[in-house]
Amino acid sequence: MNASDNDEILLRYLDGELSEPAAIELQATLEKDSRLQQRLNELREVHALLIAATKVQTPSLKFEESVMNNLQLPGQRVTRSRAWLLLAGSLVASITMLLLLSVGAFNNSTTILIDAPVSNTLITLPELSFNLNMRMIVNLIVFVNLILLFFLLDRTILKPYFNQRRSYHL
Amino acid sequence: MITQEEENHLLNRILAGESAAYARLVREYKNLAFTIALKIVNNKPEAEEVAQDAFIKAFQNLKKFNREARFKTWLYRIVFNTAISYKRKSKAAFYSIEHAQIPVSEQGGRDLQKADQVKFLHEAMQTLAEADRLALQLFYLNEFSLEEVATMMSQPANTVKVRVHRARLRLADELKRILNKEALTL
Known part of the structure; x- marks a missing residue:
């Protein structure tokens, strides 16, 4: 699998779109592959920041x-x-x-x-x-x-x- | 939260001439309409004008709304299109981070670090293509499904999904670059 495929799988994992067997397989791979784990952390950080930064705003009272x-x-x-x-x-x-x-x-x-x-x-x-x-x-x-x-x-x-x-x- | 049944009842009343009933819909959807406009025009007074115009357009074209989709989906699409054409006209292309929800530093260093990260995130967002940035921001509002974002942007759901994925990957790379640069200047 190339880096692009890995990224795609990691994003689907973060979005909860992976099937249970696929998620378990990925978790096992992550334990062995520190670079993949690091990439997941980076994407997770972006995910968390986007959630924190994207809030519904309110217009004026009138x-x-x-x-x-x-x-x-x-x-x-x-x-x-x-x-x-x-x-x-x-x-x-x-x-x-x-x-x-x-x-x-x-x-x-x-x-x-x-x-x-x-x-x-x-x-x-x-x-x-x-x-x-x-x-x-x-x-x-x-x-x-x-x-x-x-x-x-x-x-x-x-x-x-x-x-x-x-x-x-x- | 307004149910579909209540919404249909309100729409019937408005179409029967009771325009005051529209206030309920305005109250219900004004925040998201304003937020969508703000994400596009990046200026609060202009976003307010755009959102108000969109509500008025929706009211004036209510007879054309066929109720196949929810009213809010139709309305937000009007907001999106109004904001895009407003931005094209005004050419106000600069991006302001004044509206960024940077957390107030109440817990010392940790919040400060978070505030910095959010600032860097907005900086990184400038490197994204506009359509990718909008798709990402609408998706992360956590109010719309991918399909609803796609309807709003008049694009296929798969395209929007690709945009959201691509934008996140680009942001991760860009944030890494910015943080490395910051670390070197310390």
């Missing part, structure tokens, strides 16, 4: 809660790449809007005068005329959008991120 919270939104979970894309898109949109506002891009369309008398042979309506302060409306839309943006960022990125951090540190 593991179960995190899984269950994310089950509520199947398919809608924000992945890291989607979160970054969302964050970058939101920032670009808001910065662009603020820049446009600061350079006065909407100043020329401050007021729209609707002055449209409606009359024909069948019907005559009173004159319709009022002013729309477009600058104020644009500012209002930007303000509402910024609020929505911060809400979105909080719900999709910040809250999940801090929840995850908190659950890991617990």
